[in-house]
Amino acid sequence: MSGVSPIIVADxxxxxxxxxxxxxxxxxxxxxxxxxxxxxxxxxxxxxLLRTIAGLSQPTRGxxxxxxxxxxxxxxxxxxxxxHPSLLYDEMSGxxxxxxxxxxxxxxxxxxxxxxxxxxxxxxxxxxxLARPVGQYSQxxxxxxxxxxxxxxxxxxxxxDEPFSNVDSHSAEEMAGLLxxxxxxxxxxxxxxxxxxxxESVADEFxxxxxxxxxxxxxKLRGAQ
Amino acid sequence: xxFLAVTRAxxxxxxxxxxxxxxxxxxxxxxSLLVVVIFSFAFDPTAEESRRIAGGLIWVxxxxxxxxxxxxxxxxxxxxxxxxxxRVSPAPADPLFLAKAxxxxxxxxxxEALMAPLFIIFYKLRPLGPAxxxxxIAVLGTWALVVNGTFFAALSIRTKNRxxxxxxxxxxxxxxxxxxxxxxxxxxxxxxxxxxFWIALLLAYDVVFTIACLLxxxxxxxxx
Numbered sequence: 001m002s003g004v005s006p007i008i009v010a011d012x013x014x015x016x017x018x019x020x021x022x023x024x025x026x027x028x029x030x031x032x033x034x035x036x037x038x039x040x041x042x043x044x045x046x047x048x049l050l051r052t053i054a055g056l057s058q059p060t061r062g063x064x065x066x067x068x069x070x071x072x073x074x075x076x077x078x079x080x081x082x083x084h085p086s087l088l089y090d091e092m093s094g095x096x097x098x099x100x101x102x103x104x105x106x107x108x109x110x111x112x113x114x115x116x117x118x119x120x121x122x123x124x125x126x127x128x129x130l131a132r133p134v135g136q137y138s139q140x141x142x143x144x145x146x147x148x149x150x151x152x153x154x155x156x157x158x159x160x161d162e163p164f165s166n167v168d169s170h171s172a173e174e175m176a177g178l179l180x181x182x183x184x185x186x187x188x189x190x191x192x193x194x195x196x197x198x199x200e201s202v203a204d205e206f207x208x209x210x211x212x213x214x215x216x217x218x219x220k221l222r223g224a225q
Numbered sequence: 226x227x228f229l230a231v232t233r234a235x236x237x238x239x240x241x242x243x244x245x246x247x248x249x250x251x252x253x254x255x256x257s258l259l260v261v262v263i264f265s266f267a268f269d270p271t272a273e274e275s276r277r278i279a280g281g282l283i284w285v286x287x288x289x290x291x292x293x294x295x296x297x298x299x300x301x302x303x304x305x306x307x308x309x310x311x312r313v314s315p316a317p318a319d320p321l322f323l324a325k326a327x328x329x330x331x332x333x334x335x336x337e338a339l340m341a342p343l344f345i346i347f348y349k350l351r352p353l354g355p356a357x358x359x360x361x362i363a364v365l366g367t368w369a370l371v372v373n374g375t376f377f378a379a380l381s382i383r384t385k386n387r388x389x390x391x392x393x394x395x396x397x398x399x400x401x402x403x404x405x406x407x408x409x410x411x412x413x414x415x416x417x418x419x420x421x422f423w424i425a426l427l428l429a430y431d432v433v434f435t436i437a438c439l440l441x442x443x444x445x446x447x448x449x
Contacts, residue, residue, distance in 0.1 A: 054313050057449055077315040087310035089238070089301070091245045103234040104314035108227070133245075149310065 005068070007032040007157060007188045008053055013062035015048050015212075022048040024212035025062070030190065032156075035183040037199050037221075038192045040209035046192040047084070049209070050159050053190065054081045067157060077105060080155030084162045086146045090135030094121060094145045095128055098152060105153040120148040125174060139166035147175065151182075158182060158189045164198055172198050196221050231316045235324035240331070242301060249294040249332050256293060257340045260286040265347040275348040280410030283344055284403060287337060288370060292392055294332045295374040298325050299382040308382075311446075318443035322375065326438075329371040337363055353416030362409045362420065365427035369402035372431065376438040379445050402430045 006029035015023040023045045030036055038046045051057040052064055055072030067075040081087075088097045098117040107113045121128040124144040134142060147163060160179075164172040172195070180202035183189055191199060196206065200221045208216040243249055264282055268274075302308040311321060344350060352359065374395050381390035409423035 056309055056312055073315075076313060079313060081309075081313040083306055083309055085306040085309075087307050088305055089242060089307055090305065091242050092238070096241070100234055100238045101310060101314065103230060104311065104316040106315070108230050153314075 004031055004033075006030055007067055008190075009065045010049075010053075011063045011065075013049075013052060013059045013064055015045075015052060015057060016060040021212055023052065023059070026212070026214055027062075028207070028214050028217075030188060032188050033183065033186045034204040035179060035189045035199070035202060036191065036205050036207055037196050037203045038190060038207045038209060039194075039196055043211075044209040045212040046209055047161055048212075050081075050161050050190060050192055054079060054159050056081075077153060078156045080150035080153060080158045082146050082150040082158075082160045082163055084165065086134065086142045087149060088134045088142065088145060091133050093131050093133055094126065094137075094148070095130070097134060097145070098149060101149055102152055107152070116152065117148075120151045121145070123151065123178065124148045125171070140168055140171050143167050144171065144175070147178075156187055158187055160189065160191045162193055163191060164193055164195050169198075176202055228317065228320050231320035232324045232327075235321055236328055239298075239301075239324060239328040243297075243328070243332065249297040250335065252293040252297070253290040253332065253336045254339065257286050257290045257336060258343070260289070261340065261343050261347055270348065272349045272351070275350055276353070276414040277411060279344065279348050279350055279414055280407045282348075283410060284366065284406045286340070287333065287367070288396075288399065288403065290336060291329070291333050291367075291370050291374055292395070294329050295371070295378040295395075296388055296391060298329055298375060299378050299387075303382060308446075318446045319439050321446065322379070322439060322442040325379075326368075326372050326375040329375055330367055333367050333371055334363070337367065350414060352414050354413040354420065356413065358413050358420050358424065359410065361424055362406060362413065362427070365424065365431055366402065366406035366409075368431050369406070369427060369434070370399060372435050372438055373398055373402075376442065376445070379442065383448070402427060405430065 008030040010026050010028050013023050013026040014021060026049060038049065040046050048057060052059055053066055055076065063070065066072050067078055069075045095117055098121065099113055102113040102117060107116055118128040124147050126141060126144055126148065134145060137145065143163060143166065150158060150160065163175060167175065176198050179189055179191065193199065206218045206221055207214055208218070270278060377394040378391050381387040381394060384390045405423045405427040409420040409427065412418045412420035412423065
C-alpha cells in the first residue's frame with residue numbers, strides 16, 4: 001500500500017435487514033484516484049455496500065469512514081451517486097431535472113447552473129436542448145442522464161451502481177472511456193457491474209464479493225466468474 | 226445552499242410536476258364533487274339545518290380529499306427512487322418537508338376555492354356570523370391537515386399499505402384540529418357563538434405541530 005490515505009475505510013461492517021445479513025463484516029480500504037470494479041452474484045452485497053458508502057444505509061455494526069469523515073452526511077457534497085433506478089423525475093426534461101438537483105448542491109446562480117448542466121449533459125453525449133421528458137427517453141439515454149446527474153457536483157468520489165445496464169455496447173464503451181477520464185483527473189470511482197469486461201482495460205482493481213463479504217481483490221479480471 | 230432556495234426550488238418542481246400530471250388535483254376534485262352531490266341527495270336539509278351540519282360535511286370532505294394529495298406527494302418521490310437523489314445531496318431535510326407541506330397546502334386551498342361555491346349552492350348556505358372569519362379558519366384548518374398529513378405520509382411511504390396507513394395515522398391526530406375547524410365554521414355559519422376560541426385553538430395546533438414535524442422530519446427522511 002502506498003502512503004496515500006485511503007478515501008474509504010470500512011471496518012467490520014455488518015448490515016442486517018431483519019434476520020438477513022447483506023454485509024457480513026466487510027473490512028476494506030479504497031485509495032483515491034483509482035477505479036474499482038465491484039463484482040459478485042446477485043445478493044452478494046454489492047449494492048448494499050455502495051449504499052452504505054453513500055450514506056443511504058447505516059451499518060448495523062462496524063464503521064465506515066468516507067473522505068476522512070465518520071459521518072457521511074458531512075461530505076455529501078463531494079460524493080456522486082448513481083443508482084440502478086434513474087433517480088430522475090420522468091415528467092421533467094433532463095435539463096429541468098439537472099437544474100433542480102444543481103440547486104440541491106448549492107449551484108443556485110441561474111447562469112452557473114445552466115452552464116454546469118449543459119457541460120455534464122454534453123459529457124455523457126446527450127443533447128442539452130432535448131425538451132422531451134425523461135420518461136420518454138430510451139433506457140440507455142436515461143442511464144446517461146442519470147450519470148450526468150451524479151457528475152453535477154464535480155464529486156471526488158463517484159459511486160455507480162450498474163451504469164451499463166440496458167446501454168448498447170458502443171455507448172457503454174463511451175461511458176467506460178469517460179469513467180477512465182474521471183479517474184485520470186484524480187477522482188475515485190467504485191462501479192458495481194455485471195458487465196466487468198467493459199471496464200477491463202481501464203479498471204485499477206476488481207473487488208470480488210460473495211455472500212456479503214469481500215472475498216478477493218485482483219488487478220486483472222479473472223476468466224471464470 | 227440556503228434553506229429558502231432549496232424550499233423554493235422543491236416547491237416549484239412539485240407544482241410543475243402536478244401541473245403536468247394533474248394527478249392530485251383531479252382526484253381531489255372528483256372525490257369532493259362526489260361527496261357534495263351524494264350528501265345533497267342523501268339529505269334534504271332546511272337552510273337552518275344546513276348551517277348546523279355544513280361545517281362537518283365540508284371539512285370531512287376536504288380531509289378525505291386531502292389524503293389523496295398527500296399520498297401523491299411522496300409517491301412521486303418513490304418512482305425511480307428520486308428521494309435517494311435528495312438524500313445523497315447535501316441539502317438539509319427541512320426544506321423538503323416545508324416545500325411539500327406548502328405544495329399540499331396550495332393544492333387543498335385551490336380545491337377549497339373551487340368547491341366552496343358548490344357547497345354554498347347545494348346547501349343554500351349564508352353565514353349569519355362574520356363571514357371574514359371563514360378565511361383564517363380555512364387557512365389555519367388546511368395547514369393543520371397538510372402539515373401532519375405531509376409528515377405522516379412521509380412516515381408511511383416505506384410501508385406496504387401506505388394508502389391505508391396514512392388515514393390510520395393522520396385522522397386520530399387531526400381530531401383536535403378537525404374539532405376546531407368544524408366548530409369554528411359552524412359558529413360563523415349559525416352566528417350563535419364566537420369562533421375566536423376555535424381559531425386560537427387552530428393557531429396553537431398549527432404552531433405546535435409545524436415545529437414538531439420540522440424537528441422530526443430529518444429522522445424520517447434518513448430512516449431506511
